Amino acid sequence: MKEKINLFWFRRDLRIADNHGLYRALAAGKPVLPVFIYDATILNDLEDNDSRVEFIADQVNRLKEEFERNNSTLWIYHGKPLNAFKRLWVEYEVEAVYTNADYEPYGRERDGRVATFLRTQNIEFFSYKDQLMFHQNDIRKNDGKPYTVFTPYRNKWLEQFRHIELDEYPSPKLLHGLLKTEPLKDITLRDIGFRRGSLEFPEKKIDKPILKNYEALRDFPAMDATSHLGIHLRFGTISIRKLTKKAVQHSAVFLNELIWRNFYADILWHFPYVAERSFKPAYDHIPWINSEKDFARWCEGTTGYPLVDAGMRQLNETGYMHNRIRMVVASFLCKHLLIDWRWGEAYFAEKLLDYELASNNGGWQWAAGTGCDAAPYFRVFNPTLQAQKFDPEFKYIRRWVPEFDDLSYPQPMVEHKLARQRAIDTYKKALASG
Structure with a gap:
């Protein structure tokens, strides 16, 4: 008869120290096999050089090495999580699965499917507050x-x-409770269809x-x-x-x-609907212009507004953008260009190394005026004044927009005063009719 074990499922908690769910698993008394799943449902929507996957892979490998130093291993799988647990159910005598809670709509749905399957096999599923x-x-x-x-x-x-x-x-003090086993097979970036990108990760x-x-x-x-x-x-x-x-x-x-x-x-x-719609339903009636040409200039950082362009170029080159500048570029897209906040949100989701659905969505809806406790629709950042106030010597601008002082730098694609009034009038009319 196989030994009964518990599983700990790593997700958004790629560390051993002060890991709530891992601690609970190790303290429960049964040997613990740590598990990580490269979720194909998520990965299939990403470009093959997405640096976030590289970051995850590096952390997963680090965890595996640490567990192997403790005479255990990390069970790694690439595919759909439900299929992973069906395989684990066959390979091991599992008593319980421990993990840390995920609050996003997809994570909740995924965890529900896994928990339902586990219950049919009399396996308990425990989820803890950690992130x-x-x-x-x-x-x-x-x-x-x-x-x-x-x-x-x-x-x-x-x-x-x-x-x-x-x-x-104190999860590191309980690593003696890991399942004693030989190292299991590594899964590399190439194995899951990815390659290393060019971005650097902050310390x-x-x-x-x-x-x-x-x-x-x-x-x-x-x-x-x-x-x-x-x-x-x-x-x-x-x-x-x-x-x-x-x-x-x-x-x-x-x-x-x-x-x-x-x-x-x-x-x-x-309010999980905010992932796709405005928190305030009336704002879903705004008649966005949604010019693809204007959106492309915003993405490239060639709007003619130096602070906006510097921010977009910083994002494109590094996967990071300063938080003050995130507000400025978001306001510019939604208010000056009257482009749907969801376009900008999706672009940030693709580019930001620190992308989190909740914070990204909340920030974009704040800037667009469509969210809970958002900036009022008549608040429109003036990118020129923002630059004068927060980059008075143009150091940030010159770093990311080297042609700023040259005649080659484009003229502003819209005039601030006219764009501001157009945005206010458009919002006001849409809200009155909605």
Whole structure:
């Protein structure tokens, strides 16, 4: 008779330290076999040089090596998760599957299918809070409804935060509970149909000086004054508990950004339709112009607005864009060009190394005025004034738009004052008729 084991399923938590679900699996008493699945449903929609897959593969290989140093291994599969668990059910005597919660619509559907199959085989499925400080139902209004405005959400978040412990889960101390087994086969990038890209990944480092100076410097894109931890939060190579603890110690403004991330995750959970439609239904009646020619110039960074162009070129070249500039380029696309926010959201989803559905969607709907607690439709960023305020010496602009001082640099594709008024009139008319 085969030995009974538990499985731990890695997803957006590619680390051993302070991993909630991994800790629970190891503490449960049965030998634990760690599992990672290259989900074909997700990968099939990506280009073969998507650097995020390269980042994941590097982290998966690192985990596998660490487990092998502890006389265990990582079971790696490429395909559909349900098929992976059907194979695991055949290969092992599984008592329970442990994992950390996923809050996105596809993740919820996928986990539901897996959990249903496991139940038919009398295998338990346990899911834990790990990528956020608070689950989707932890922060509620007094009447039990979810918040849709950030400030009262933040106040309740902070109120409840005062009553929780920020202790780390000591999962590394329990690695003796791993299943003792020989190394299993590696799966390479080439095996799953991908190749290495050209982008560099930011260091996983919580920089105290950056946190301490975050409030004063975070809006100036020429300065290297932001954490660059987005990709590490996205794939869980850093613990949200550890990062939150540092934010509490050094920067209330940085903590506020982490609360926004939790807020947008909650919005996506409670209102999953926002992944495809405006949070405020009336805004789905806006008659976008949706010029493909204008969209191409925005994507390329040739709009004639230097701050917009610098941001788009930074994104295209590095997979990163400064957060202040993300707001400017998003506002420009939706308001100046009257192009549907979903076009921009999809472009960011393709390019950003730190892409998260909830935060990306929330940010775009904020800029477009279509989301919960969004900027009002009549608020239209002036890219020229934004450049004067946040890049007064044009250092950021000149870095990414070297022809900025030359006659070859294009004239603005739209005139700000006219574009602003056109946007306000278009929104106002659409909302009145909707």
